[in-house]
Amino acid sequence: MPYDALVLVSFGGPERPEDVIPFLENVTRGRGVPPERLAAVAEHYYHFGGVSPINQQCRELLAAIEGDFAANGLDLPVYWGNRNWDPMLTDTVATMKADGVQHALAFVTSAYGGFSSCRQYQDDIAKARAAVGPDAPVIEKLRHFADHPGFVEPHADAVRAALGTLDPARRATTRLVFTAHSIPTGMAVTAGPPPVTPPGRYVAQLRETAALVAAAAAPDLPWDLVWQSRSGPPQVPWLEPDVNDHLAALADTGVTGVVVSPIGFVSDHLEVIWDLDNEAAATAKSRNLDFVRAATPGTDPRFVAMVRELVLERVEDTETQRRLGSLPFWDTCPADCCTPPARRPS
Structure with missing residues (x-):
């Protein structure tokens, strides 16, 4: 051992x-x-x-x-x-x-x-x-x-269960919205071992996980990857759109209901129960959107x-990994991987 x-x-x-x-x-x-x-x-x-x-x-x-x-x-x-x-x-x-x-x-x-x-x-x-x-x-x-079945499948089942609480007669106007913690755009483009391929490892992995969950849970529904929990000085650009802005925009296009899946999280962190269950839910209500938040894997x-x-x-030192995705993979991270961007003045 x-x-x-x-x-x-x-x-x-x-x-x-x-x-x-x-x-x-x-x-x-x-x-x-x-x-x-x-x-x-x-x-x-x-x-x-x-x-x-x-x-x-x-x-x-x-x-x-x-x-x-x-x-x-x-x-x-x-x-x-x-x-x-x-x-x-x-x-x-x-x-x-x-x-x-x-x-x-x-x-x-x-x-x-x-x-x-x-x-x-x-x-x-x-x-x-x-x-x-x-x-x-x-x-x-x-x-x-991010692409392990033990992570993807619980998220997919949670999305499927959340969809089951919405009116099936309005499924054609229902949308999946996947969320993750926003980060500065400068940090996103350095996420990965050099040379980093845009949009960076963090965004690329999240897009792949969202696609895997959507394909397993509701392949007939459109989906989006958006961001939440932004912080920091307003002059520093962060990944967008914010989930609240996105929900408002969806309402303007005729969407009647959303399932919000926090695939950036493994359990119901404070960012989930506040930013989504309170703030995003309030935004959806104000725009007459049916809103349900999918669960996280937890235990x-x-x-x-x-x-x-x-x-x-x-x-066992095996090269066989259970994975559902196709992004380039490595088991350990090099020392110069995902370096932080230089901080801008506040």
Whole structure:
């Protein structure tokens, strides 16, 4: 067995009101985000009692992975560390070292390539190891899983179930809308190993995943990939269109209903339950659009089993991967992959 642990690495989130601002300061450190912007975003968390759902979702996923490993004879302890809030990744790596872990795999709760969705996690793993010291365990990130059946199929079933709640008589005027977290356009075009092929790995993977989900769930319906959760100074261009602008535009073309599928997410993060279930739903209502939001994989057994499959790919050193897509593929990322763009003045 070449590995002796798995660590679940996630974004993290506050679990009480007094943690909200310190958490947001961690997320935005070094970016020059003004306090008034942090206060505005904090209100989204306060709407839910100052608690982000992401930590509890990680606990549930951790328990499901442990159960799946045990049921399938994979003797591998599982740890959990976050980038931005407790349990912090550095503390987790220190615990792993104390437990005698020497060579671990990391499952990151982000399916796609890009700086924020992949490279930054790898950088944080490196920083955590450096903070723990020279005897910190070696940690290797598992591959992207955007086109893995364990990710695509739960999303497709969720879209199919959501469509089942809409009026079938108006199916001809129903549309699928896939969403993911917007990023600066400069970051999008650097997403991938040099030389990067436009539009960059992040956008290309999302388009392919959207196409796979749509083909499986509703091949007769048109679909769009749009963006949500934009932040940052207004003079910096980000990926567009925003989901709210897009819904308003669809209403003007005669669309009567939408299924919104957050394929950029593995579970119902705050960006899903606020930006979609509140803001996008309100936009749709104001334009007389039937609106239903499709579920995310969460702890779907196929998604949980996918984690085990990704581990076994590395353990068995196999070149056979379960994939539904056709984009160029690599198992590990080169050091110069998905570099961040130079920051513009605020």
